[in-house]
Amino acid sequence: MVSGGCVGTEGGAEPEDAAAAAGAEEVAAAAATAPARARELVVGYALTSKKAKSFLQPKLRGLARKKGIQFVAIDQKLPLSDQGPFDVILHKLTGKEWQRRLEEYRDTHPEVTVLDPPGAIEHLLNRQSMLQEVSKLDLADCHGKVGVPKQLFVNTDPLSIPAAVMRAGLSLPLVAKPLVAKSHELSLAYDSASLTKLEPPLVLQEFVNHGGVLFKVYIVGDAIRVVRRFSLPNVDEGDLSNNAGVFRFPRVSCAAATAEDADLDPHVAELPPRPLLEILARELRRRLGLRLFNIDMIREHGTRDRFYVIDMNYFPGYGKMPGYEHVFTDFLLSLDQQKEYKRRLGYTSGEG
Numbered sequence: 001m002v003s004g005g006c007v008g009t010e011g012g013a014e015p016e017d018a019a020a021a022a023g024a025e026e027v028a029a030a031a032a033t034a035p036a037r038a039r040e041l042v043v044g045y046a047l048t049s050k051k052a053k054s055f056l057q058p059k060l061r062g063l064a065r066k067k068g069i070q071f072v073a074i075d076q077k078l079p080l081s082d083q084g085p086f087d088v089i090l091h092k093l094t095g096k097e098w099q100r101r102l103e104e105y106r107d108t109h110p111e112v113t114v115l116d117p118p119g120a121i122e123h124l125l126n127r128q129s130m131l132q133e134v135s136k137l138d139l140a141d142c143h144g145k146v147g148v149p150k151q152l153f154v155n156t157d158p159l160s161i162p163a164a165v166m167r168a169g170l171s172l173p174l175v176a177k178p179l180v181a182k183s184h185e186l187s188l189a190y191d192s193a194s195l196t197k198l199e200p201p202l203v204l205q206e207f208v209n210h211g212g213v214l215f216k217v218y219i220v221g222d223a224i225r226v227v228r229r230f231s232l233p234n235v236d237e238g239d240l241s242n243n244a245g246v247f248r249f250p251r252v253s254c255a256a257a258t259a260e261d262a263d264l265d266p267h268v269a270e271l272p273p274r275p276l277l278e279i280l281a282r283e284l285r286r287r288l289g290l291r292l293f294n295i296d297m298i299r300e301h302g303t304r305d306r307f308y309v310i311d312m313n314y315f316p317g318y319g320k321m322p323g324y325e326h327v328f329t330d331f332l333l334s335l336d337q338q339k340e341y342k343r344r345l346g347y348t349s350g351e352g
């Protein structure tokens, strides 16, 4: 039985989980009263130049400096052990060689918090594995229901896709997403015949009408922030019978404008309930072993509490998250305080 249920997780956790949770609370409470650090907290970062620019905005650097946090670029050409010393490493680079180096560094430097473990990040790089943990959750009685749209992984001859879709019981229209999540070349297929024009490997996902608004849920450790973004409009019966073919919508997610100030139907705009987001984030953090990610969520049009997770990303564009400089600096300091407290208690591992 999966222990993702609202009631089950709150009240009936496994004994070890309960003990771990109690320990974590104790550490967090003590960390809040821990003395300020005597020296700067050094955060090494390994990000592409584009990511570094959008993340390390002057407002983050400025606030970090005031709070005693220093960001240092990691030179990928040099061994990690020759750099630093670091307290924390933030990274979003892929590639087997980088992964291997980082894993080796984690083993030899347990005192450094690596955000996040490369193996855990891999789950989110592939659209087939990305939503697996969400689909295993059983969030009944959590002020709403969260699921994943029906989906199918296809890696066969395109001519056999219509039959595979029929066998799997998926309804049109379908969103076709490249298997590797790095690619944002998505398309919408309205009719069965056009499915043969798609290029596997891909994931086909049922399109869920959601009133054109998407909720971007940002997670930074224990902190959750949610914003509205414009999304694809509803598809109706008329669209289905009048359209044939594959409609490409490249990089729709990157271009999507904020919908925070728009004059929206309140039923569409209402944010997902906080308790639902809290438990969803907590469960995914625990199951995925990640602390920095986001969830793209939509509400099924015409319902109040039926939600779907359609996408997740590791280390998303936090620069667009309101107040991210406060959330991040608080998070980095809390990691360090927890570590210091654990050290004083005699824990050996450096992971926060």
Ligand SMILES: Nc1ncnc2c1ncn2[C@@H]1O[C@H](COP(=O)(O)OP(=O)(O)O)[C@@H](O)[C@H]1O
Pocket: 149, 175, 177, 181, 183, 184, 185, 186, 205, 206, 207, 208, 209, 210, 214, 230, 231, 232, 251, 252, 253, 254, 296, 310, 311
């Ligand atoms: N199953 C779906 N139902 C309705 N709209 C969807 C669905 N999947 C994706 N979309 C729309 O397409 C956009 C991009 O899809 P997403 O899976 O988030 O890919 P990306 O990796 O490009 O962010 C979403 O922001 C949403 O507007």
Ligand SMILES: [Mg+2]
Pocket: 253, 296, 311, 312
């Ligand atoms: Mg997305």
